Amino acid sequence: MVENYLIRIVFFTKNGKKVYTRLEEGLKNVVFEEKGEKTSLKDFAKESFEYHIPLVFIGATGIAVRTIAPFIEDKLYDIPVIVIDEKGLNVIPVLSGHYGMGNDLARDFAKVLNANPVITTATDVEGVYAIDSFAARNGFRILDKSKIKDVSMKLLEGQIVYYKNEIEDLKFQDKEPKNINQASGEKIDFVFTNDKKKDDGTLKLTPKTLVIGMGCKRGKSFEELLSFILEDYTLEELKDNLYGICSIDKKANEIGLLKLAAYLHCKFITFLAEELESVSGDFSESEFVKENVGVGNVSERAAVCVGAKLIAKKQARDGMTKAYATRDLRSIKWQE
Incomplete structure (x- = not known):
């Protein structure tokens, strides 16, 4: 990966x-x-x-x-x-x-x-945890940028900040960083939530959960690829909720896919054929694709390879393929 x-x-x-x-x-x-x-x-x-x-x-x-x-x-x-x-x-x-x-x-x-x-940046200079870096690294939207400084200032002053987790599926693999504790009655400084309203004075982090697996012929343009997925989602939906575009390593330097991910503010993640092949599931396999890239299906396998559940199987048009999945939130890490 x-x-x-x-x-x-x-x-x-x-x-x-x-x-x-x-x-x-x-x-x-x-x-x-x-x-x-x-x-x-x-x-x-x-x-x-x-x-x-x-x-x-x-x-x-x-x-x-x-x-x-x-x-x-x-x-x-x-x-x-x-x-x-x-x-x-x-x-x-x-x-x-x-x-x-x-x-x-x-x-x-x-x-x-x-x-x-x-x-x-002050948090880096002082060796203090940066909640906005955490959000970017793990695919969370920040709904109100003005609240970031409130959390950062408390951490810079050595105070404890408290968070609440309102997302049932969200699980962390590691312990909280220094001075970040889960709330048990204290005033909440930030919250993990699916609620996208910004009006309660708390820093809200909402997870981007959509994953798109994509494959394409060499040289497909950014415009063609964007038009292909706009058949299913609006631009606003993609920028708000798209965690990543995933493909095979042979597409790592595909300009159209790289530009698409940048434009949609999401990650572009690629996997070796062996990594894609190792994913279990019911996929639409093609011998022709396997002969060319080493695995029988790129889009569906790539979509689930980040730890996601397939929600729409492969669709193909004009040398492009796409499949959609929802990200599993049980593997989030506080630390890199």
């Missing part, structure tokens, strides 16, 4: 290009889209925000800040933006460090470059 990313990148000097080459060689689960010479920097950044694709600048922080300023709107929807100096000495997440996972990406980049990750 591998999480894959589409990331856009821009550099300005020969040294910057060398840094980019090192990243490209060192990050096998990332497909980079480089800014073309004929594309303006402003247009490149604008489109990155529109399609929700993380953006990396190799150059001065000032250039990055001035470029992205017109497109910043909401910390829960803005893309992660990372700046790396042209010698690859420092990696700086400047936007969406927690919910956009910018801090984690910066650490991954720094490891490849043997660089210094310049992390400035």
Whole structure:
């Protein structure tokens, strides 16, 4: 199981290009889209925000800040933006460090470059648990961003925060982090719930449960793939409730699927044929598919491979396949 990313990148000097080459060689689960010479920097950044694709600048922080300023709107929807100096000495997440996972990406980049990750978010600096990073990592929506700071401030001050679990199927594999306790009569600071109303003053985390297994012929466009699943769900439903798009490892660098996952604010997860084959269930098998990719069904098996229950079997059209599943919430982890 591998999480894959589409990331856009821009550099300005020969040294910057060398840094980019090192990243490209060192990050096998990332497909980079480089800014073309004929594309303006402003247009490149604008489109990155529109399609929700993380953006990396190799150059001065000032250039990055001035470029992205017109497109910043909401910390829960803005893309992660990372700046790396042209010698690859420092990696700086400047936007969406927690919910956009910018801090984690910066650490991954720094490891490849043997660089210094310049992390400035208070919870990271103080070694305090970040509830918004937890939400992003485990596929939870945060309904009101203003409540994040209330939880973070209490943790930064060494206070205990209390949570309530209203989701019957939600089970954790590990113990709560320091200063996070399940409530037993205390005032609740945050709650795991399926209730999507924002009006009670509590930080609400609602799970994204939909999983889509997908396969496609090489070169299928983002537009074709999006249209294919919009036959069954609205764009709002997908952005609110889609946990991940899953496929076989041979599709890990399929631009259409990578762009689709970025646009829908969800994970793109791929599995080896052996992992897909090991999943038990009643699947629509094809000898032709098995001869080509090593397993008789990609979409259905991939959908359930994250620990999910199939709710709609494979549908196929124009070289694309899809299957839908609901995620099992018994394997959530507080810690990575």
